[in-house]
Amino acid sequence: MPGEMRIELIQVPVSDIDRAKSFYVDKVGFNADHDYQVTEELRFVQLTPPGSACSIALTSGAHTMTPGTIEGLQMVVDDAEACRKALADRGVPVSDVQVFPWGDFVFFKDPDGNGWACQAIPQRNG
Numbered sequence: 001m002p003g004e005m006r007i008e009l010i011q012v013p014v015s016d017i018d019r020a021k022s023f024y025v026d027k028v029g030f031n032a033d034h035d036y037q038v039t040e041e042l043r044f045v046q047l048t049p050p051g052s053a054c055s056i057a058l059t060s061g062a063h064t065m066t067p068g069t070i071e072g073l074q075m076v077v078d079d080a081e082a083c084r085k086a087l088a089d090r091g092v093p094v095s096d097v098q099v100f101p102w103g104d105f106v107f108f109k110d111p112d113g114n115g116w117a118c119q120a121i122p123q124r125n126g
Contacts, residue, residue, distance in 0.1 A: 013065035068113030080104035
């Protein structure tokens, strides 16, 4: 295997790039890194959650994935309750905090139905 292998960009299929970009930037709090209209058919928008090494890409003309079909996108946060409050205060329909042995979670969907989780990992002893 050649050195490191890092996941740094995930395609998220959406039906309306402008609506999705507004949702992720204005409501969820992602940073808007790039927005390029490459050709008449191809547009590339890259957005990154604060503090993340992995970004998402919203594109037109680059793939054939159906909007809203991604499930299980997950971000790790320090505090699930604080995350829930911040998202709800920004108008994101978000679940209540759900507590599991492997972490506290809140769940939400983007306007197309792509599913996200925010996980606060429990403190590890030792």
